[in-house]
Amino acid sequence: MKNNRLLHLTRRTFLNDCGVGTGKVALASLLSRSVLAKQSDGEPHGKTLPGQVKPHHKPQVKAVIHLFMAGAPSQLELFTEKPLLKKLEGQPLPESILGDQRYAFIQANAGVLGPQFKFNKYGESGQEISEALPHLHSIADDICMFRAVHTDQFNHAPGQIFFNTGFGQPGRPSIGSWAMYALGAETQNLPAYVVMNTGGGLSGGAGLYSSGFLPTVNTGVMFRNQGAPILNVDTPVGISKQGQRNTFNVLKTLNEQQYEKLNDPEIQTRISSFEMAARLQISAPELMDLRQETQETMDLYGCKPDQASFARACLLARRMVQRGVRYINIFHSGWDAHSNVKGNCSSNCTKTDQASAALVKDLKRVGLLDRTLIVWGGEFGRTPMVEQNPTLGRSNGRDHHPQAYTMWMAGGSMKPGFSMGQTDDFGFHPTEDAVHVHDIQATILHQLGLNHEKLTYHHAGRDFRLTDVHGQVISKAIA
DSSP: OHHHHHHTOOHHHHHHHHSSOHHHHHHHHHIIIIISSOOTTOOOOSOOOBOSSOOSSOOSOSEEEEEEOTTOOOHHHHTOOOHHHHHTTTSBOOHHHHTTOOOSSSOTTOBBOOOSSOEEEETTTTEEEETTOHHHHTTTTTEEEEEEEEOSOOSHHHHHHHHHHSSSSTTSOOHHHHHHHHHBOSOSSSOSEEEEEOSSOOTTGGGGSOOTTSOGGGSOEEOOSSSSSSTTOSOOTTOOHHHHHHHHHHHHHHHHHHHHHHOOHHHHHHHHHHHHHHHHHHHHHHHHOGGGSOHHHHHHHTOOTTSOOHHHHHHHHHHHHHTTOOEEEEEOOOOOOSSOHHHHHHHHHHHHHHHHHHHHHHHHHTTOSTTEEEEEEOSOEEEEEEEEEGGGTEEEEEEEEOSOEEEEEEETTBOTTEEEOEEOTTSOSEEESOEEHHHHHHHHHHHTTOOTTTOOEEETTEEEOTTTTOOOOOGGGBO
């Protein structure tokens, strides 16, 4: 009876019955090795998390920094000048362009809205960029523009989840989780997959960085952008290092016995999480201490050492890449411009433009841009038609537009100063070199050395992959 009971114990029951927490077991050996031991050589101790897939080809990059502009920036204000919209402002979009497309907040006969900013061409490459992004002008010859991106989703939560997981509903692994699962970690002192959020709430929630059906050790670790990156990591006040070590040694013995009886793989995930928490007792304070940076660097990003901001997150991302973090998501929400699209873009560009450009410049300065891929963009674009809704207090806004929008990449062997993709005169439909979200995903994996068609995981009776049965690497944009 006793053995039968053990066989039917759930993970939660085990964790409760154990009474001491399986994760603390890992801290025993960890603390004796990393937290309590003197590390005079400055090198990490122990083994890093191994990858489950060998690279399919030579990787072009070791790390990805994904600057996700949640809420969907307006490509018509930032990247794509359409003079015809100004000329026809207030007039309905021709039915031949609109087709049977319907929208959530505007009528089919809504008038077009002209661009709210002036445009010019910058750099030797002549990249077309709005005046709202003055810092991006300075790296025009370093970025690779995709001007005809399209997606399958037209609402925020499904759109954000789709871009990050390849599926419009929660439950699938994020692209960062796929990368971590396949390639493992290069450092044991920080998580291989780190997430930061510098805006408000995310419509897609934790599903944007979840490991889905992959082992949960591959889930992105959310870092706070101010103070301690993760709460409750530090050793409690009044607990000595020796006392902590003795306690963990006892817990180690108890929990090892429980694992031998239950053989629950999720216990190993929990142990890994607590191991990382212990390592963060050393690595996190050093990572977050921006006083090590020069004033010149702080001014480049436009950030203050102890003030949470998108700029601070970008600087931390550079520091993480230097320390071996493989995949970094920085979510900046607030781009949902259903009203006052000009004010929305002005506000968000002020918060993000300088730091985005600084990240490219800084990685280039320290010699890491070639092996780091930066991705910038949102879940979809904005309509050429205006959103006016007195009942909701909305005017001069733009609705969601999945048919065509703009993104850019930098570093990671993407062609610098390159631009591909065209849309019609209204910015409504792609007319040349259209790029689907699955193509973006396939390209990111390709630059990491992974074939998106071969990177699969067997679950629920079939093999799954990030791009489902779609996607092509955007070879035209790779140097």
